[in-house]
Amino acid sequence: MAKTATHAPAEHPGINDDIGEELRLRLYRTQFKLREAEQRAFDLFLQNLVKGTSHLSLGQEAVAAGFAVAMQPGDLSFCTYRGHAHTLARGVPIEQVLGELMQRDNGLMRGKGGSMHLTSVERGVMGSYAIVGAHLPIACGAAWRAQYKGQKDVSVCFFGDGTTNIGAFHEALNFAAVWKLPVIFVCENNFYMEYTPISEVTAVAHPAADRAAAYGLERIVIDGNDADVVYRTASSAYQKARAGLGPSLIECLTYRHSGHSRADPAKYRPDGELEKWKERDPIKIYRERLRQFGIGEDAIRAIETDVKRRVDAATETCKAAPPPALDILTTDVYADGGFAWRN
Amino acid sequence: MAELTYRDAVARGIAQEMARDPDVVFLGEDVAKAGGVFKATVGLLEQFGPLRVRDTPISEQAILGAAMGAAMTGLKPIAEIMFSDFFAVCFDYIANEFGKSRYMTNGQVKCPLVVRTGNGAGSRFGAQHSQSVENWCMMIPGLKVVAPSTPRDVIGLLAAAVRDPDPVIFFEHKSLYPTKGEVPDGEIVDTLGTAKIVRGGGDATILALALMVPRAVQAADKLKAEHGIDCEVVDVRSLVPLDTQTILGSVARTHRLFTVEENPRLCGWGAEIVSIVADEAFYDLDGPPVRITTPHIPLPAADILEDLALPSVERIAERVRRSLAS
Numbered sequence: 001m002a003k004t005a006t007h008a009p010a011e012h013p014g015i016n017d018d019i020g021e022e023l024r025l026r027l028y029r030t031q032f033k034l035r036e037a038e039q040r041a042f043d044l045f046l047q048n049l050v051k052g053t054s055h056l057s058l059g060q061e062a063v064a065a066g067f068a069v070a071m072q073p074g075d076l077s078f079c080t081y082r083g084h085a086h087t088l089a090r091g092v093p094i095e096q097v098l099g100e101l102m103q104r105d106n107g108l109m110r111g112k113g114g115s116m117h118l119t120s121v122e123r124g125v126m127g128s129y130a131i132v133g134a135h136l137p138i139a140c141g142a143a144w145r146a147q148y149k150g151q152k153d154v155s156v157c158f159f160g161d162g163t164t165n166i167g168a169f170h171e172a173l174n175f176a177a178v179w180k181l182p183v184i185f186v187c188e189n190n191f192y193m194e195y196t197p198i199s200e201v202t203a204v205a206h207p208a209a210d211r212a213a214a215y216g217l218e219r220i221v222i223d224g225n226d227a228d229v230v231y232r233t234a235s236s237a238y239q240k241a242r243a244g245l246g247p248s249l250i251e252c253l254t255y256r257h258s259g260h261s262r263a264d265p266a267k268y269r270p271d272g273e274l275e276k277w278k279e280r281d282p283i284k285i286y287r288e289r290l291r292q293f294g295i296g297e298d299a300i301r302a303i304e305t306d307v308k309r310r311v312d313a314a315t316e317t318c319k320a321a322p323p324p325a326l327d328i329l330t331t332d333v334y335a336d337g338g339f340a341w342r343n
Numbered sequence: 344m345a346e347l348t349y350r351d352a353v354a355r356g357i358a359q360e361m362a363r364d365p366d367v368v369f370l371g372e373d374v375a376k377a378g379g380v381f382k383a384t385v386g387l388l389e390q391f392g393p394l395r396v397r398d399t400p401i402s403e404q405a406i407l408g409a410a411m412g413a414a415m416t417g418l419k420p421i422a423e424i425m426f427s428d429f430f431a432v433c434f435d436y437i438a439n440e441f442g443k444s445r446y447m448t449n450g451q452v453k454c455p456l457v458v459r460t461g462n463g464a465g466s467r468f469g470a471q472h473s474q475s476v477e478n479w480c481m482m483i484p485g486l487k488v489v490a491p492s493t494p495r496d497v498i499g500l501l502a503a504a505v506r507d508p509d510p511v512i513f514f515e516h517k518s519l520y521p522t523k524g525e526v527p528d529g530e531i532v533d534t535l536g537t538a539k540i541v542r543g544g545g546d547a548t549i550l551a552l553a554l555m556v557p558r559a560v561q562a563a564d565k566l567k568a569e570h571g572i573d574c575e576v577v578d579v580r581s582l583v584p585l586d587t588q589t590i591l592g593s594v595a596r597t598h599r600l601f602t603v604e605e606n607p608r609l610c611g612w613g614a615e616i617v618s619i620v621a622d623e624a625f626y627d628l629d630g631p632p633v634r635i636t637t638p639h640i641p642l643p644a645a646d647i648l649e650d651l652a653l654p655s656v657e658r659i660a661e662r663v664r665r666s667l668a669s
Contacts, residue, residue: 076416109449119448126415127444127452131435137408138440144409145416148368148394155412168435171402175409178400332450333442333485335508341484342585342619343536 015289016228023069024293027227028286029303030065034085035283036311037094041084041101044315045262050101054115057085059225059257062282063188064089066230067156070238076126076142078135078157081116082188083128086158090123095314104321111324112332126155133163136172136185143176143183143247154241155183162193164207173215173249182241184234187251188224194260195268208251217249224252225282228289254282344527350520352494353383353459356501357421359530361391364419367505370397370406371423371459380425381461381520403433407458411440411510414456419505427462427476427514434479441510442485457504457511462490463554463605464653465518470641473649475605477552478612480512481582487535488582490514492556494524496580499533507535516553536584540593544573547599547663550590550616552579555603555654562603562659570664574601582612590616591624598629601663603654608636630669635662 016024038058044050057064060082068077068089079086088097092108100107101115108118116130126142129135139157146153163169164187176183187208191198204210209221223229230252237248255277259266266274278284290300333339347355361367369387371379375398378385388396399406403424410422424430430437437458444452464473480488487509491497497515504511538550542560544567551559556578563574575593579586594600600620602613617632635654643649 109447109451112449113447117447119451121448121451126412127448129440131439133404134408134435134440137402137405137436138412138415140405141409141412141414141420142416143412145413145418148413148418168404168408171400171405172408174400175402175405179397328449332445334487335445335453335455337450339484341583342587 016232019231021293021295024290025295025303027065027069027231028290028300029307030069030089031061031227031283031286032304033094033307034061034064034088036307037088037097038084040311040315041098042258044098044102049319051103052114054084054101054262055082055260056258057082057256059277059281060188060190060254061085062227062230062286063158063186063224063252063254066227067158067186067234070231070234071156072153072238074124074153075238076124076153076155078126078139078142078155079118079128080132080135080159081128081130082160083118084115087118087120087125087128090120090125092120092123092125093314094311095317096120098314099318099321102318103323104318105324106318106321110328112328133159133166133168135159136163136168137175139183140172140176140181143181144179146182147179152242154238156186157183158186158188160193161187161189161191161198161207163187164211165202170211173211173217173247176247177215177217180244180246182244183247184237184241185247185249187249188254189251190254190256192256192260195264206251208249212249215249217247220249221251221253224254225280225285227282227286344525346523347494347526348520349494349497349515349522349524350381350383352497352526353501353515354385354387356498357384357387358390359498360502360505361387361395366417367419367421368395368397368413369421370399370410372399372401372406372425374398374423379423381517383515383520384423403429404436407433407436410456410458411436411454414454415444415452419455421457421459421505424458424460426472427460428471428474430460430476430479437480437486437512438483442483446485453508454510455508457501457513459513459515461517462514463516463518464642464649465554467644467646467649469644473642475637477514477582478606478610481612481615482610485510486583487511488514489535489580490516490553490582491580492516492519492553492578495526495531496533498526499531500535500580502532503535506532511535514553518554522557536581536586538580538586538589539578540575540589541578542574542576544575545597546573547575547601547667548590548593548597549574549576549601549603549659549663550579550613551576551603552582552612553605555605558654558656559603559659561656562663565656565660566663572664572667574663579612585616587619591620594620594624595627598627599667600628600632601666602632602634603659604634604636605653606637608634608639611636630666633662633666635659
């Protein structure tokens with residue numbers, strides 16, 4: 001086991017014994033949906049049906065599910081290029097996400113954005129940003145609007161460990177803290193930036209949490225592979241934000257099962273590291289959790305079968321969908337719908 | 344009608360829009376309590392309060408990012424970047440975020456914001472606080488780019504920018520802040536994408552922007568007085584959208600084209616206009632179009648060097664005279 005990828009601390013109790021069965025099943029269904037859809041995206045890539053790049057969240061499903069399930073309608077998500085999971089977790093239909101990855105007309109943005117820019121304003125997914133760190137200040141602005149207008153929604157900004165060393169991260173944290181904005185910064189620390197371990201290029205052990213004190217924020221590190229821990233931490237951060245008590249910075253320890261992007265076989269990882277983390281696979285952890293709470297194997301299977309059926313159906317829908325109409329090439333550059341820059 | 348400085352016109356323009364629409368908010372470094380380093384936003388904090396007029400840390404990325412997030416979710420922010428040279432430290436928002444968000448989300452994300460900035464030379468501040476960078480922004484799809492030359496245009500174009508549904512980069516010229524002009528009473532709202540013929544003439548068309556407009560007018564007056572050459576001066580005002588019809592119309596009458604640009608020569612805004620005229624009005628021309636620009640250099644601090652770098656009244660007049668004589 002490399003020292004770069006230690007397991008999450010056991011200091012946080014993992015079990016939400018008070019959330020009730022319905023929520024618990026939602027947490028599982030959401031994670032399982034993300035797993036199946038991401039796995040399908042990878043399979044479709046191997047068949048050359050997903051074009052361009054893609055950054056999968058396989059292994060990181062508990063973070064997306066925990067935060068999304070704890071959200072209220074109207075809360076806003078800001079994602080990175082690794083945004084499929086967060087987009088799906090907000091309830092965006094699977095075929096719209098796969099359709100975008102497959103560059104079809106039924107895609108979320110009809111193929112104009114692609115994998116790295118999934119956006120569904122209707123569902124509160126305010127964009128996926130492919131410039132590292134860019135969306136942290138943007139989330140601050142959305143939170144500022146809520147504060148200014150007295151609205152109760154919270155803006156949640158997801159990013160990777162690599163983001164913690166870029167200027168916009170620090171500007172945004174200070175800005176949010178000074179203005180007491182209702183924004184939550186969620187660092188998914190999967191221990192690698194792209195190829196380089198984050199520990200090799202960062203002055204502190206916990207790239208996000210160890211910076212919190214510099215902005216007067218609480219140091220929070222959690223097990224990002226346990227959806228119950230994530231859900232509980234998220235809920236208290238939402239509560240704090242809605243109460244006008246300002247931002248939170250939460251570092252979730254997790255691990256991506258695949259490489260950085262589709263071009264990366266992740267050969268830089270020490271032998272055995274992936275296997276070790278797979279023992280703490282969030283899906284596996286949560287499936288066992290359901291069993292502990294007395295939920296029967298049949299009920300769990302029913303969820304899994306239903307999700308697989310939906311992913312299959314979405315795949316078929318996308319395969320049958322046409323490519324984007326060519327006339328959208330020049331639409332929506334300006335608000336008048338077109339791209340005219342002169343008369 | 345009252346005489347107003349360009350500087351006071353900025354505050355009046357912002358106030359006009361903030362009074363009209365509670366969704367208009369204003370943020371930037373030293374803009375509230377201090378009233379701006381150029382004193383262009385004095386009184387706004389007192390008039391509109393600390394929730395709408397906000398001082399920020401020296402965090403240009405946070406300023407522009409926050410403006411964008413606010414714009415995407417329903418506000419109409421005006422953000423100030425103190426010196427336009429500082430665009431380089433927050434250029435991601437200008438180059439990658441504002442103008443691309445609508446397109447790549449297939450129209451879902453809207454970004455109705457204004458970035459005001461102090462542009463241009465004349466203050467002897469040296470290379471990092473003096474450059475004219477309007478051409479940096481002109482080349483980015485999805486942005487609109489405006490640069491007023493008079494107090495009246497400051498108010499009218501700022502109002503148009505705030506009311507525009509697209510992101511607008513609003514270049515104020517630092518050397519114009521103390522200049523004065525007549526401004527009508529009451530609300531002023533102009534139209535983006537409209538150039539203005541500020542001096543009529545039949546012998547040549549001179550296009551200019553911001554600080555170069557008064558210089559072009561003075562040069563035209565000098566040419567008329569000393570050589571009987573009658574130049575038409577067009578204040579381009581808006582680089583995007585670009586009012587090519589007014590420009591082409593003027594060239595069709597005068598048959599000669601000159602641009603007066605403060606930006607460094609390479610890829611300056613005049614190059615694009617010359618290319619349009621060459622494409623579409625070549626046979627209207629009686630001679631080659633001429634670009635009068637700052638050389639391709641960083642700007643020096645010393646006054647005699649800075650003055651030498653920028654197109655001056657004498658240089659503009661001499662260049663036009665020489666071209667028309669040949």
